[in-house]
Amino acid sequence: MARICLVEHAPGAPGLRWLGLGPKLRPSRGLLKLRRLLDKHAFWARGRSPAQLRRMLAGSQVVVSLWRGKRMVGFGRANSDGIHRAVLWDIVVAGDLQGRGLGRRVVEALLASPHLREVERVYLMTTNSSGFYQQLGFSHASNQHLLIRKQ
Numbered sequence: 002m003a004r005i006c007l008v009e010h011a012p013g014a015p016g017l018r019w020l021g022l023g024p025k026l027r028p029s030r031g032l033l034k035l036r037r038l039l040d041k042h043a044f045w046a047r048g049r050s051p052a053q054l055r056r057m058l059a060g061s062q063v064v065v066s067l068w069r070g071k072r073m074v075g076f077g078r079a080n081s082d083g084i085h086r087a088v089l090w091d092i093v094v095a096g097d098l099q100g101r102g103l104g105r106r107v108v109e110a111l112l113a114s115p116h117l118r119e120v121e122r123v124y125l126m127t128t129n130s131s132g133f134y135q136q137l138g139f140s141h142a143s144n145q146h147l148l149i150r151k152q
């Protein structure tokens with residue numbers, strides 16, 4: 002398999018947001034590629050507009066992307082207060098490259114970031130990938146309920 006490059010973006014991912022920067026800070030039409038990746042492989046994140054994606058990135062302290070050449074093949078992001086609580090969001094690997102350890106790379110890079118590594122509790126929500134997260138040290142919170150207020 003061609004080499005996969007993991008990019009740890011600056012907080013808010015300004016380079017990805019405004020210039021579409023990918024590996025080695027090269028202009029790579031990254032925002033468009035992120036949109037395609039989410040549209041195709043992340044059922045909960047379909048149809049996000051470029052403006053929405055920019056706002057989403059701007060509000061995320063930790064942003065990681067995976068690249069195979071010029072193709073974005075993975076993504077993940079997190080919000081954190083740096084000490085007590087953090088949440089992982091939008092973890093995704095392109096369908097044809099799933100099951101090769103790339104999802105693990107994304108989650109481990111998020112957890113190792115300075116914004117997350119000392120956090121007491123890291124939360125995430127998943128519809129059908131809890132087995133994947135259990136392999137990474139997450140467990141079901143049987144004593145808590147997930148509540149949602151929709152816009």
Ligand SMILES: CC(C)(COP(=O)(O)OP(=O)(O)OC[C@H]1O[C@@H](n2cnc3c(N)ncnc32)[C@H](O)[C@@H]1OP(=O)(O)O)[C@@H](O)C(=O)NCCC(=O)NCCS
Pocket residue numbers: 042043044091092093094095098099100101102103104105106126127128129130131132133134136
């Ligand atoms: C979930 C996802 C990110 C996992 O990425 P991946 O690259 O396929 O996973 P990895 O190859 O890194 O798997 C790491 C380990 O978890 C296991 N695993 C992966 N997906 C799993 C699943 N759905 N259930 C149980 N175990 C799983 C793998 O077997 C592997 O175990 P091993 O280290 O013993 O071999 C990816 O499949 C994906 O993008 N799915 C579609 C989007 C999605 O549902 N994202 C989750 C949103 S919360």
